């Protein structure tokens with residue numbers, strides 16, 4: 204099976220699934236800065252505004268020169284195969300999927316269809332290609348569910364407890380199977396929670412930072428949340444995508460835990476965010492059973508030593524700094540006069 208070896212002098216081509224998401228947008232910026240030609244898979248929706256890619260899309264020196272978008276849904280194998288044949292990527296970063304753990308209890312079938320089967324379909328397509336691209340699959344700490352040991356590493360047994368976790372476990376193990384059985388250069392980035400000002404607004408960290416900003420501006424009066432004692436290992440998304448790129452530049456494929464090795468409670472995150480705008484979160488937070496999950500993972504904490512030793516990756520450390528940057532960004536957004544959203548309708552054909 205032919206595999207391209209990394210050649211820093213040649214222009215590399217990457218295909219990103221989930222390019223419109225938090226991680227996809229940061230990864231796109233990183234790869235463009237390294238001189239890559241970047242192709243992105245976007246799904247056709249009625250909304251053509253892709254705010255995280257907006258500045259790149261409207262930059263005539265970038266869009267359709269080094270960045271190209273292609274319509275395709277994760278379960279549309281024919282289209283994805285065609286895009287693969289047309290773009291001949293050296294590297295594929297597979298980030299797309301239903302990314303909300305809580306929501307996976309409401310839509311388990313499509314979560315599994317896209318996250319689990321979508322990954323398997325992609326692996327099957329790659330297996331058939333003459334020129335084999337390297338694959339990065341983004342896995343999740345949710346695969347560990349309720350582990351016996353803390354912190355978790357690449358050897359910790361997978362025991363998922365959510366539909367999202369089960370789907371990611373299937374995809375993660377399939378990546379391992381294809382690596383061992385078919386010699387695919389395929390890696391799992393086992394990511395713990397990572398946040399940024401570009402985090403989707405339905406995720407708890409962004410809900411908190413947006414509420415802190417809105418309440419401080421008199422635009423909101425309360426914040427409804429689920430369990431406040433849940434603890435997460437929260438890192439900075441931009442740093443995590445750098446590690447994903449590093450993983451595909453190694454001589455051999457492997458799995459890596461990407462985490463900070465520290466956990467904070469949701470209450471801590473509330474404190475970091477509300478303190479930053481001189482408010483006491485206790486005056487505004489209402490517990491709403493609607494946001495409590497049927498089952499939740501235990502306090503997951505990742506051990507990033509394999510990534511630090513092998514890749515030289517340094518995980519971000521300050522959760523407080525992350526929360527404050529997110530609040531600052533939300534303050535800016537909310538204070539900005541509303542401007543008409545620009546359409547990003549055109550895609551490469």
Ligand SMILES: NC(=O)c1ccc[n+]([C@@H]2O[C@H](COP(=O)([O-])OP(=O)(O)OC[C@H]3O[C@@H](n4cnc5c(N)ncnc54)[C@H](OP(=O)(O)O)[C@@H]3O)[C@@H](O)[C@H]2O)c1
Pocket residue numbers: 220221222223224225226227244245246248275276277278298299300301302303317341342343344394395396397398403
């Ligand atoms: N952020 C974290 O803390 C974290 C931790 C562990 C693992 N992960 C995983 O990392 C990946 C990226 O996370 P993220 O935070 O960037 O998530 P995100 O912002 O929700 O982005 C998800 C991306 O997947 C795309 N997508 C979803 N379903 C699709 C489908 N059927 N066909 C094609 N594209 C589809 C979305 O497209 P639209 O823009 O059209 O919705 C979006 O581009 C996800 O797989 C997530 O599960 C994230």
